Amino acid sequence: MALKKKPVTGMKDILPREMEIRDYVIQMIKDTYKTYGFMSMETPCVEHIENLCSKQGGDNEKLIFKILKRGEKLKIAEATEEADVVDGGLRYDLTVPLARYYSNHSNDLPSPFKALQIGNVWRADRPQKGRFRQFIQCDIDILGEPGNLAEIELILATTAMLGKMGFRNFTVCINDRNILKAMAAYSGFAEKDFDDVFIILDKMDKIGPEAVAEELMELGYAKENVDTYLKLFEETPEDAGGIRFLKEKLGDFLKAETADSMEMIMSSVEAAKEADFKIKFTPTMVRGQSYYTGTIFEVVMDDFGGSVAGGGRYDKMIGKFTGQDTPACGFSIGFERIVMLLLENGYEVPRKGEKKAYLMEKNMPKEGVLKVLGLAKKDREEGKQVLVANMKKNKKFQKEQLMGDGYETIIDCYADSVDKL
Amino acid sequence: MALKKKPVTGMKDILPREMEIRDYVIQMIKDTYKTYGFMSMETPCVEHIENLCSKQGGDNEKLIFKILKRGEKLKIAEATEEADVVDGGLRYDLTVPLARYYSNHSNDLPSPFKALQIGNVWRADRPQKGRFRQFIQCDIDILGEPGNLAEIELILATTAMLGKMGFRNFTVCINDRNILKAMAAYSGFAEKDFDDVFIILDKMDKIGPEAVAEELMELGYAKENVDTYLKLFEETPEDAGGIRFLKEKLGDFLKAETADSMEMIMSSVEAAKEADFKIKFTPTMVRGQSYYTGTIFEVVMDDFGGSVAGGGRYDKMIGKFTGQDTPACGFSIGFERIVMLLLENGYEVPRKGEKKAYLMEKNMPKEGVLKVLGLAKKDREEGKQVLVANMKKNKKFQKEQLMGDGYETIIDCYADSVDKL
Numbered sequence: 067m068a069l070k071k072k073p074v075t076g077m078k079d080i081l082p083r084e085m086e087i088r089d090y091v092i093q094m095i096k097d098t099y100k101t102y103g104f105m106s107m108e109t110p111c112v113e114h115i116e117n118l119c120s121k122q123g124g125d126n127e128k129l130i131f132k133i134l135k136r137g138e139k140l141k142i143a144e145a146t147e148e149a150d151v152v153d154g155g156l157r158y159d160l161t162v163p164l165a166r167y168y169s170n171h172s173n174d175l176p177s178p179f180k181a182l183q184i185g186n187v188w189r190a191d192r193p194q195k196g197r198f199r200q201f202i203q204c205d206i207d208i209l210g211e212p213g214n215l216a217e218i219e220l221i222l223a224t225t226a227m228l229g230k231m232g233f234r235n236f237t238v239c240i241n242d243r244n245i246l247k248a249m250a251a252y253s254g255f256a257e258k259d260f261d262d263v264f265i266i267l268d269k270m271d272k273i274g275p276e277a278v279a280e281e282l283m284e285l286g287y288a289k290e291n292v293d294t295y296l297k298l299f300e301e302t303p304e305d306a307g308g309i310r311f312l313k314e315k316l317g318d319f320l321k322a323e324t325a326d327s328m329e330m331i332m333s334s335v336e337a338a339k340e341a342d343f344k345i346k347f348t349p350t351m352v353r354g355q356s357y358y359t360g361t362i363f364e365v366v367m368d369d370f371g372g373s374v375a376g377g378g379r380y381d382k383m384i385g386k387f388t389g390q391d392t393p394a395c396g397f398s399i400g401f402e403r404i405v406m407l408l409l410e411n412g413y414e415v416p417r418k419g420e421k422k423a424y425l426m427e428k429n430m431p432k433e434g435v436l437k438v439l440g441l442a443k444k445d446r447e448e449g450k451q452v453l454v455a456n457m458k459k460n461k462k463f464q465k466e467q468l469m470g471d472g473y474e475t476i477i478d479c480y481a482d483s484v485d486k487l
Numbered sequence: 488m489a490l491k492k493k494p495v496t497g498m499k500d501i502l503p504r505e506m507e508i509r510d511y512v513i514q515m516i517k518d519t520y521k522t523y524g525f526m527s528m529e530t531p532c533v534e535h536i537e538n539l540c541s542k543q544g545g546d547n548e549k550l551i552f553k554i555l556k557r558g559e560k561l562k563i564a565e566a567t568e569e570a571d572v573v574d575g576g577l578r579y580d581l582t583v584p585l586a587r588y589y590s591n592h593s594n595d596l597p598s599p600f601k602a603l604q605i606g607n608v609w610r611a612d613r614p615q616k617g618r619f620r621q622f623i624q625c626d627i628d629i630l631g632e633p634g635n636l637a638e639i640e641l642i643l644a645t646t647a648m649l650g651k652m653g654f655r656n657f658t659v660c661i662n663d664r665n666i667l668k669a670m671a672a673y674s675g676f677a678e679k680d681f682d683d684v685f686i687i688l689d690k691m692d693k694i695g696p697e698a699v700a701e702e703l704m705e706l707g708y709a710k711e712n713v714d715t716y717l718k719l720f721e722e723t724p725e726d727a728g729g730i731r732f733l734k735e736k737l738g739d740f741l742k743a744e745t746a747d748s749m750e751m752i753m754s755s756v757e758a759a760k761e762a763d764f765k766i767k768f769t770p771t772m773v774r775g776q777s778y779y780t781g782t783i784f785e786v787v788m789d790d791f792g793g794s795v796a797g798g799g800r801y802d803k804m805i806g807k808f809t810g811q812d813t814p815a816c817g818f819s820i821g822f823e824r825i826v827m828l829l830l831e832n833g834y835e836v837p838r839k840g841e842k843k844a845y846l847m848e849k850n851m852p853k854e855g856v857l858k859v860l861g862l863a864k865k866d867r868e869e870g871k872q873v874l875v876a877n878m879k880k881n882k883k884f885q886k887e888q889l890m891g892d893g894y895e896t897i898i899d900c901y902a903d904s905v906d907k908l
Contacts, residue, residue: 069808070535071591074575077531079588081595085527089517096510101840101867103874106506110498110621111532111607112552112577114491131533132555134573136611143567151563151572152555154495156533167500170492174502176888178876186532190557200531213877215847218860226867330853338860340868387490419522426636432751439639439759446522446647447761453524455599456634467597 076191076199087408088202090415091231091401092184095204098230102223104182104206109163111156111186117166118155122357122383126158129189131199156188160205161357161383161396168209168394169387178211180219184401196406205377207396209384214327216395217361217379218334221345224365224375224397229341231404232413233367236374238335239348240363242328243378245312248320249349253295255287261356263287263295268352275299299350306332308347324360331361357383361395370407375399419449422475423468425457434484441487497612497620508829509623511836512652512822513605516625519651523644525603525627530584532577532607538587539576543778543804547579550610552620577609581626582778582804582817589630589815590808599632601640605822617827626798628817630805635748637816638782638800639755642766645786645796645818650762652825653834654788657795659756660769661784663749664799666733669741670770674716676708682777684708684716689773696720720771727753729768745781752782778804782816791828796820840870843896844889846878855905862908 073079080088096106112133119127133154134140145151157163160183168179184204191199206223208216221238228236246267250260266281273281275296282292298315302308306329313325328347335345343365353362353376362378377397385391422445424438438454445452453473458464465476479487494500501509517527533554540548554575555561566572578584581604589600605625612620627644629637642659649657667688671681687702694702696717703713719736723729727750734746749768756766764786774783774797783799798818806812843866845859863873874894879885886897900908 068537069541069587070538071587071808073531073587073591074533074535077533079531079592080529081592082526082528085529088529089527093514097839100872101870103844103872105503106510107503108501108506108509110494110500112495112498112609112621114495116489117491120490131557131575133577134553134555134569136552140569142569142572145563145566147563148555148561154552156554166490166492166494170494171500171502176892180874188533200533211877215856215875215877218856219875222860222864330856333853334856334860337857338864340864387492418518423524432754435636435639435751435755436758439643439755443643443759443761449522451521451524453601454636454640456632456636471597 074199076193078198078200084405084409086415087413088405091405091408092204094230095184095227095399095401096182098227099182099206099223102180102206102219102226104180104223105176106182106184107164107167108183108185109157109160109167111188112154113157113163113166115149115152115155117162118158120162120386122162122165122386123158124354124356126189129191130155130158131188131190158189159187160185160203160398161207161380164205164207164209164396165383165387165394168384168392172210172388172392175209177209178216179209181205181207181209183207198402202401203398204401205396205398207394209394210392211395212381212393214331214361216393217331217363218338220377220395220397221331221335221363222338222340224399225335225343226340227399228365228375228404229343231408234342236343236365236367238343238345238363238365239351240328240332240345240361241348241351241353242324242361243358244324244360245309245320245328245349246352248316248324249295249298249312252316252319253298254291255295259287264352267350268354270299270350302347302349304346304348306347308349312349328361353378355380363397367407370403372403373400374403374407417472419451420445420475421451421453421471421473422477423453423455423473424477424479425455425461425464426479427457427481430456430479430481430484434479434481437484437487438479495620497614499619499621505826505830507836508834509826512826512829513625515651516605516648516820517603519648520603520627520644523601523627523640523647525601525644526597527603527605528585528588529604529606530578530581530588532609533575534578534584534587536570536573536576538583539579541583541807543583543586543807544579545775545777547610550612551576551579552609552611579610580608581606581624581819582628582801585626585628585630585817586804586808586815589805589813593631593809593813596630598630599637600630602626602628602630604628619823623822624819625822626817626819628815630815631813632816633802633814635752635782637814638752638784639759641798641816641818642752642756642784643759643761645798645820646756646764647761648820649786649796649825650764652829655763657764657786657788659764659766659784659786660772661749661753661766661782662769662772662774663745663782664779665745665781666730666741666749666770667773669737669745670719670733671716673737673740674719675712676716680708685773688771689775691720691771723768723770725767725769727768729770733770749782774799776801784818788828791824793824794821795824795828838893840872841866841896842872842874842892842894843898844874844876844894845898845900846876846882846885847900848878848902851877851900851902851905855900855902858905858908859900
């Protein structure tokens with residue numbers, strides 16, 4: 067037999083204990099985001115290959131699971147390259163499909179549209195511990211809102227959700243692509259070099275300022291520019307004061323409205339937040355995706371050592387589909403990381419109803435079975451989680467297993483005493 | 488621009504109104520099935536192509552979306568057939584993946600294992616109204632239980648769920664592959680002909696007994712056998728009496744335990760059912776899948792004109808993976824059909840909290856925004872669904888749209904009066 071028992075490379079079967087947490091987290095996400103006015107929506111897991119390979123996805127475009135054409139369209143023997151045999155692919159994120167969806171349905175959607183998407187995405191990444199080739203993403207996006215109310219609401223909703231999940235003392239890091247650019251321009255870098263400079267700046271957290279300066283100089287940038295740049299980061303406080311400092315310091319390089327808007331986002335979030343967290347202006351934060359056009363943000367947790375959520379403004383993507391730009395801003399939670407943290411911390415999903423098991427002796431006559439089913443029916447109507455099972459030879463072992471699965475009440479049912487139950 | 492706005496052929500974008508119903512139905516399914524002791528589990532959407540093409544899937548194996556090999560393993564120019572370029576596919580059902588999952592994890596699972604799976608499956612069917620190439624299946628299965636307690640619990644759970652969804656007066660049709668075979672054998676058909684006979688018998692509902700007899704005779708079966716066969720169906724009542732009748736009539740062709748078990752399933756379901764439905768012995772019911780080995784059942788609704796759920800016992804599938812047979816029985820709900828019925832009936836999802844919108848005038852100063860965010864925070868903590876949005880030029884139209892979306896309370900917020908809110 068050529069049948070394979072293991073799942074395909076890099077993807078995983080999910081056992082009931084993990085599923086219980088996943089189901090619970092998804093429900094909490096949906097309930098919380100609804101109180102912020104977000105609406106569930108969904109796109110197919112399969113997308114046109116043209117849309118997936120449209121340069122919106124950066125490096126993810128190299129990781130697409132591609133889908134073979136079908137029927138007469140497929141001519142394997144004549145094919146010389148991938149494009150000849152492929153017409154679709156599994157989505158690698160939820161943002162490109164959302165832009166397509168909005169461009170297709172904007173007439174039937176409210177404006178602004180507050181979208182909630184929870185769904186699987188696929189990336190043929192090199193398999194490694196804790197990273198899978200199929201994983202759930204969970205995004206909220208506000209489309210059609212040019213003002214910073216979008217950023218404020220996205221941050222409030224995401225942090226409220228994390229708070230409900232029991233997370234405390236985390237940090238929301240915030241920056242703006244236009245502040246990034248203004249700091250580089252002020253320091254004397256040419257616009258064509260920005261992306262290369264930002265790739266190095268992005269390592270600041272890990273390698274520190276000296277190493278960043280070194281790498282920039284290795285690439286041939288003038289010492290004067292590098293020194294000015296690094297000094298700027300040193301002098302900028304990581305709070306609203308930092309924004310005011312830059313507004314004055316960078317002069318015409320930074321639009322006053324960009325600085326004012328950022329300050330307003332920070333103070334509004336501070337004032338209206340539900341959860342226990344800090345918001346930190348983080349001028350060194352870059353975020354990879356090339357589609358961001360303004361504000362960018364991340365949620366960082368100390369006990370995780372990395373970001374558990376991230377997002378930003380991308381005002382130019384929908385225009386690629388419609389020819390007309392639409393303001394857009396989104397925040398994506400690292401669902402798998404959050405589940406991993408909860409699993410590692412031994413998180414217990416709050417129980418909904420008592421768990422109760424009826425074990426029936428072998429060859430229980432029909433009247434006995436009916437009696438037990440009647441009792442189970444009553445329990446179930448009361449919301450209890452009820453298992454009706456046949457008793458095994460090794461009843462002790464069976465009961466231990468049931469107790470391990472959380473069954474608090476286990477009732478032995480014998481033919482000669484079942485009517486007393 | 489080569490970007491495409493429409494979803495790929497045969498798959499659909501789901502708008503918020505439908506998503507609300509889908510989310511609600513999924514939650515109700517999970518909650519109800521949990522009270523019957525079922526546990527959520529999941530397998531990847533992508534399966535090994537070997538498993539998908541193992542003849543478990545019948546005609547569905549012709550409809551697989553196949554996934555291209557990646558990296559060095561892919562040699563397009565040298566390839567002459569599909570098998571050269573493909574290593575995986577999107578699952579076409581949840582049963583084959585469940586059998587793989589159980590064979591891989593049975594040591595970590597309770598026995599019997601009561602599994603609940605809700606997930607997308609894909610079939611490259613000819614696109615037609617109301618049928619999509621990606622759709623949700625929702626299955627419960629009991630693995631490791633040889634007795635008819637499995638059938639009873641599956642039918643009770645599925646019908647309880649349909650009842651909670653508001654469905655009434657539906658019918659559970661039940662039959663057994665072994666009764667089918669016994670009736671054919673009694674009538675004189677040879678075992679090798681059974682499958683061909685059953686394909687014609689399956690049309691009884693649509694074309695009636697005369698046409699069935701005609702088609703059987705066209706295939707060259709003896710008139711005597713055909714007459715005996717048809718008379719048998721005519722004489723068999725569609726209730727427990729029909730089973731007792733066949734038990735006597737078919738003699739050694741039908742094992743007494745098969746008949747007794749079927750009678751017990753019917754009377755137990757009648758006695759313990761939560762919902763309002765009939766259970767009907769339906770000796771003409773065949774059900775296509777070749778993997779069924781015993782009981783088979785379907786839920787039929789008059790106002791739908793077809794089956795909305797179906798399942799049966801398949802005791803031989805897991806053995807294909809492990810070499811050792813494991814009793815298995817499952818019931819699958821037609822999730823998409825149920826959602827379609829609810830949508831057509833104008834079903835309204837019970838509201839969880841009041842829907843409230845704050846509309847802020849243009850350029851509201853920061854203090855005003857903070858005041859509104861504070862009010863929204865309080866409402867949200869109380870579980871209300873709150874939208875904070877900027878007022879549009881055409882406020883009247885904006886309000887009409889919001890009321891259409893179910894916002895009961897809409898509050899205008901102006902800078903000069905916001906402190907009175």
